[in-house]
Amino acid sequence: MKKFKNMVLISGLALTVVAAPVTLTEPASAAEDNSAVSTEGVLVNTVNYGMLKNQFLDLYGFTTVEITSGNKVVKMVGEKRVQAIGSGKAVVYAYDRSGNYVIYNIDVK
Template structure:
């Protein structure tokens, strides 16, 4: 029985070390407070930065052909609705940053607030 307890304890400690993995680049960018306005000014394909409020389970298209989630992947999701279109949907309350691209590959940066 003592050997079993030691194995369980060792397994628990091994699993707890996995919980302290480094965060991804997008999570680091989100935590660092990236200045998306400065990024947009430096890129000629960027049309601007805008705030967008979306309700939980609500959808937004805006005529954009493609969405790219830069931060907050658990807050918003992308629902494809055809070969060249999709919808942005709110999954849970929180904040996210999403790039919305049009046909000419220019984009708008959205600060999305899901309520």
């Protein structure tokens, strides 16, 4: 019985980590200052993403990933993996090979 409880607990934790809260929103408003970011392509979507410290966000489907704000909150691990290192908010741009991009507004707790 104890082994069964442990398996259920581990399965629940694994699903919680994999199914991190992702909320899709409208494209970013013009009031945001993103002048340092190259936006030659089309904005595909804006994603609000909640993370915990030491959690990873894998963006392997994109060709280029860059952190535009929140360098003390998240860091790049490799070329296309983002790790949460501190509490706060960060903005990450992910580009595909056509130049289209997705904005990730990351909130680390």
